[in-house]
Amino acid sequence: MAEFKLSGGCFCGGVRYTVNAPAVDTHHCHCSICRKFHGAIFVTLSIFPRDAFQYDTGTANLGTYNSSEKVHRHFCKTCGCPVTLDLVENPGLIAVATGTIDNGQWPGSPKNELRHAFAPSKVGWFEIADKLPQHEGL
Ligand SMILES: [Zn+2]
Numbered sequence: 001m002a003e004f005k006l007s008g009g010c011f012c013g014g015v016r017y018t019v020n021a022p023a024v025d026t027h028h029c030h031c032s033i034c035r036k037f038h039g040a041i042f043v044t045l046s047i048f049p050r051d052a053f054q055y056d057t058g059t060a061n062l063g064t065y066n067s068s069e070k071v072h073r074h075f076c077k078t079c080g081c082p083v084t085l086d087l088v089e090n091p092g093l094i095a096v097a098t099g100t101i102d103n104g105q106w107p108g109s110p111k112n113e114l115r116h117a118f119a120p121s122k123v124g125w126f127e128i129a130d131k132l133p134q135h136e137g138l
C-alpha cells in the first residue's frame with residue numbers, strides 16, 4: 001500500500017498539521033453543537049489515529065472550547081477556524097474538521113461508511129438528498 005499522507009490547517013495558515021495514516025471514519029455531523037461551533041448547517045469530520053496526527057505549527061495559536069466534558073474543540077485564535085476536536089474518552093483518536101484538509105484530499109476512510117450523523121438534529125429546511133445512510137446518533 002502506498003504511503004498515506006495529508007496536510008491541512010486553518011484558514012490563515014497559522015495552524016498547520018500533517019497526518020500519515022488514513023482516517024478511520026468520516027461523517028457529516030448535523031448535531032446542534034457542531035452547527036453553532038462551525039457556523040454551518042452541518043460539518044464533515046474525519047477521525048484519525050492520534051499517533052498518526054501531528055501539529056506542525058501554531059499550537060500556541062490554538063484556542064480551546066470544551067463543548068462538553070467529552071469533546072474539547074480547538075480553533076485558530078487568529079482566523080477563528082475550527083480545526084480539531086479531542087475526544088476525551090478516546091485519547092487514541094483525534095477528530096479533524098475535514099474541510100481544513102489541503103486541496104480537498106479524501107481523508108482515506110472507508111467510503112462506504114460515509115454517512116449523516118445526528119440526522120434528526122438537522123435544520124428543518126435542509127433536505128438530505130443523497131443516498132448516504134442517515135443515523136440518529138453517530
Ligand atoms: Zn488561522
Ligand SMILES: [Zn+2]
Binds near residue numbers: 031032033034
Ligand atoms: Zn456534531
